[in-house]
Amino acid sequence: MDLAILLDPFATISMPLSDWANDSMRWLTSNYRGIFQAIKAPVKWLLDLVEDGLRGAPQTVLLALAAAIVWQVVNRTTAILTLFAFAAIGIIGAWDAAMTSLAVLTTAVSISALVGLPLGILCSRVNWVWAIVRPVLDFMQTIPSFTYLVPVILLFGIGNVPGIIVTAFFATPPLVRLTNLGLREVRADLVEAANAFGASPLKRLWSIELPLARPTIMAGVNQTVMLSLAMSVIASMISVAGLGRLVLVGISQLDLARASVGGLGIVLLAVVFDRVTQGLGFTRRDRGNRGLWEQGPVGWLRTQVSNRQPLTNE
Numbered sequence: 001m002d003l004a005i006l007l008d009p010f011a012t013i014s015m016p017l018s019d020w021a022n023d024s025m026r027w028l029t030s031n032y033r034g035i036f037q038a039i040k041a042p043v044k045w046l047l048d049l050v051e052d053g054l055r056g057a058p059q060t061v062l063l064a065l066a067a068a069i070v071w072q073v074v075n076r077t078t079a080i081l082t083l084f085a086f087a088a089i090g091i092i093g094a095w096d097a098a099m100t101s102l103a104v105l106t107t108a109v110s111i112s113a114l115v116g117l118p119l120g121i122l123c124s125r126v127n128w129v130w131a132i133v134r135p136v137l138d139f140m141q142t143i144p145s146f147t148y149l150v151p152v153i154l155l156f157g158i159g160n161v162p163g164i165i166v167t168a169f170f171a172t173p174p175l176v177r178l179t180n181l182g183l184r185e186v187r188a189d190l191v192e193a194a195n196a197f198g199a200s201p202l203k204r205l206w207s208i209e210l211p212l213a214r215p216t217i218m219a220g221v222n223q224t225v226m227l228s229l230a231m232s233v234i235a236s237m238i239s240v241a242g243l244g245r246l247v248l249v250g251i252s253q254l255d256l257a258r259a260s261v262g263g264l265g266i267v268l269l270a271v272v273f274d275r276v277t278q279g280l281g282f283t284r285r286d287r288g289n290r291g292l293w294e295q296g297p298v299g300w301l302r303t304q305v306s307n308r309q310p311l312t313n314e
Helices: 002-007 017-031 033-056 059-073 076-091 095-125 127-142 145-156 160-171 173-184 188-196 201-238 243-252 256-280 296-307
Strands: none
Touching (some): 017 033, 033 160, 059 076, 076 095, 076 256, 095 127, 095 256, 127 173, 145 201, 160 173
8 A cells, every 4th residue: 555655646635726726716705806896997098098099089199199209219210110000900900909908908018017017116115025026037037828718717716907917917027027137237336326425216216227237128018019919819708808809710710811810900000000109119329319309200200499599789
């Protein structure tokens, strides 16, 4: 008997992990459902605000506004790319779905930034916090993405708002990691110089550390955006509208046309957001020794105003 147990120990030794998980979820839904429903309220308010603005605005205005913003943040070439990408989305008949996806994406990334940036800053300051958070991030980034859907459905239900929550939860880890990394890589001599001049910790963080760490932090934002777009198709399984649902319906019905439209729309949005988030990480040197407001439409207007010399009587 002892030899059998030694050779086949897992036949008699086991951990009731599934029972623990079910009991924990049952306890949460029974005692704290009101809290989880209250969490949905501000997320729904933000989503409705963004979605109503995107879907209610004239398409031409949105095209011009998107091109102007991208020109200001990145450059003229990327603005032209953005214009063609959004025009292509409208031409293939995916405009409304793309605006819904854009609203979901914007809301999810905003939540990820509100959570990820402060947590990354805290991790860079307190080593024991980073020691706790790091294995949690490892777990979050290695667990299959489909696994996120089950607890979200049980706690929040289905629809766009639970889809935003699961997307934000899935996409936050890279932002926390790269914010922590960027702040830890700031040159120690610059920090010491700021301390020598009597800068407060908050002033040092805002004026020195965050600007120097911005390229790394924006790389984290870039990864968060890309993961949010990748999650859009998976989140459509819990009734999240947008381009992801087009892909899901196309797969379930073997409708190549619909799946292609949704897939192409996601690709075009991904290309635009990839370029924009990269542009937000540019330093003054990357912009040719020009500040953000010294280029793009604002820079052009400033140049035109400065070139108008007032008439003087001689």
